[in-house]
Amino acid sequence: MHKRFHKTLFGQVVIALILGVVVGFVWPEFSVQLKPLGDGFIKLIKMIIAPLVFCVVVHGICSTGDLKKVGRVGVKAVVYFEIVTTFALALGILLAYVLQPGVGMNVDPKSLDASAMSGLTERVHQATSTVDFLMKIIPATFIDAFAKGDILQVLLIAILFGCAVAALGERGKPVTAAIDSLAHVFFKVIGFIVKLAPLGVLGAIAFTVGKYGIGSLKQLGMLVALFYVTCAIFVVGVLGFILRLAGFNIFKLLRYLREELLVVLGTASSDSVLPQVMRKLELMGIKDSTVGLVIPTGYSFNLDGFSIYLTLAAVFIAQATNTPLSTVDLLTILAISLVTSKGAHGVPGSAIVILAATLSAIPAIPAIGLVLVLSVDWFMGMARALTNMIGNCVATVVVGVWEKDIDRQRANKVLDGEIIIDVNALAGTPAPHATVPGPLAAEALPVEPLAAGARGA
Numbered sequence: 001m002h003k004r005f006h007k008t009l010f011g012q013v014v015i016a017l018i019l020g021v022v023v024g025f026v027w028p029e030f031s032v033q034l035k036p037l038g039d040g041f042i043k044l045i046k047m048i049i050a051p052l053v054f055c056v057v058v059h060g061i062c063s064t065g066d067l068k069k070v071g072r073v074g075v076k077a078v079v080y081f082e083i084v085t086t087f088a089l090a091l092g093i094l095l096a097y098v099l100q101p102g103v104g105m106n107v108d109p110k111s112l113d114a115s116a117m118s119g120l121t122e123r124v125h126q127a128t129s130t131v132d133f134l135m136k137i138i139p140a141t142f143i144d145a146f147a148k149g150d151i152l153q154v155l156l157i158a159i160l161f162g163c164a165v166a167a168l169g170e171r172g173k174p175v176t177a178a179i180d181s182l183a184h185v186f187f188k189v190i191g192f193i194v195k196l197a198p199l200g201v202l203g204a205i206a207f208t209v210g211k212y213g214i215g216s217l218k219q220l221g222m223l224v225a226l227f228y229v230t231c232a233i234f235v236v237g238v239l240g241f242i243l244r245l246a247g248f249n250i251f252k253l254l255r256y257l258r259e260e261l262l263v264v265l266g267t268a269s270s271d272s273v274l275p276q277v278m279r280k281l282e283l284m285g286i287k288d289s290t291v292g293l294v295i296p297t298g299y300s301f302n303l304d305g306f307s308i309y310l311t312l313a314a315v316f317i318a319q320a321t322n323t324p325l326s327t328v329d330l331l332t333i334l335a336i337s338l339v340t341s342k343g344a345h346g347v348p349g350s351a352i353v354i355l356a357a358t359l360s361a362i363p364a365i366p367a368i369g370l371v372l373v374l375s376v377d378w379f380m381g382m383a384r385a386l387t388n389m390i391g392n393c394v395a396t397v398v399v400g401v402w403e404k405d406i407d408r409q410r411a412n413k414v415l416d417g418e419i420i421i422d423v424n425a426l427a428g429t430p431a432p433h434a435t436v437p438g439p440l441a442a443e444a445l446p447v448e449p450l451a452a453g454a455r456g457a
Contacts, residue, residue, distance in 0.1 A: 248397060
């Protein structure tokens with residue numbers, strides 16, 4: 001049993017998490033120097049995301065052959081994003097207002113160090129300008145989008161390119177086949193990189209514990225604890241209810257994605273698992289056209305964890321600085337956050353930048369108050385990334401159900417453990433009997449369910 005556990009990605013990441021905490025406590029100065037391990041792993045993953053998203057989206061559109069369906073999936077996804085994001089924002093405001101984590105801190109805004117906000121002005125403007133955000137979706141050149149790794153720009157190019165290839169009919173089939181083969185190559189590369197996940201998690205966790213320590217949570221412990229609880233309530237209550245309406249169980253989905261969830265927890269970045277998540281959802285039985293459109297779009301428009309953070313932090317800062325908030329102020333926070341949360345992905349230091357942008361649009365709350373959450377931002381970032389990822393996975397399943405783009409029988413077997421998916425071992429190796437269309441058709445053969453106690457591995 002033990003041998004099987006430590007040879008799985010899940011087991012290796014769990015061991016890396018534990019080692020990272022131990023190393024961070026015992027050798028804090030040395031642990032800080034391990035930060036490049038986590039950063040390097042994330043950079044390796046980000047290196048491959050843009051071309052991979054392009055291949056998946058283009059192949060998905062071409063294999064669908066119905067451009068109206070592509071547009072319909074996109075519209076449904078955006079509508080879903082807006083509704084669920086509003087719930088997330090409202091939940092953050094509600095729990096912060098009811099539980100009042102900042103009440104009693106009595107912080108004088110004049111006593112806060114304004115130097116911590118230096119350099120934010122330009123980035124705040126980038127985050128608050130709707131016109132700039134929309135214009136940013138259009139890349140300067142075809143290559144520029146891939147060079148910057150901007151997901152929305154790559155998505156725009158992929159949609160236009162995919163529609164053009166699909167419109168060519170028979171003449172476009174060689175291009176579709178070439179992109180399909182290229183996707184297999186990229187996923188093979190992902191298979192190599194993912195093997196480094198435990199090392200990346202070890203470096204990221206050791207750095208976090210070594211630099212910040214648990215002591216940094218004492219002053220703002222209530223805020224961090226409340227944020228984690230709020231995210232858990234949102235995932236289990238809101239997303240769980242939505243997924244149940246679609247005919248699936250949230251806990252089974254979380255178990256299926258356990259390796260990716262642990263990597264996100266360790267690195268505090270949902271980007272670190274984007275390719276693996278897309279692959280797993282396709283192997284679960286969702287068409288590549290739906291996965292390819294919903295997941296990349298969701299990374300900019302469906303940031304549930306980030307939405308909770310925005311409203312919760314804003315109300316917390318108001319309470320900590322003894323700033324009274326009226327009902328109109330609360331509704332203003334909700335309305336402003338609906339806009340600013342959409343520009344988070346791709347903005348350097350997005351959490352603090354977007355929070356600053358939100359506060360700057362709400363005169364009642366002193367913007368300097370964001371200095372209060374700087375010391376615990378990394379800890380909150382873990383929950384943000386986890387909730388964002390889970391939210392986008394649920395969105396993909398729901399849109400797949402709406403469009404009848406999911407093989408329910410296969411999905412249930414995968415989630416129940418009757419079909420075991422080994423993504424890393426099969427990266428880029430399609431199985432001839434695969435039922436899932438597209439470049440991610442590789443699957444593991446159905447095997448006997450693991451013995452009790454081993455399945456969690």
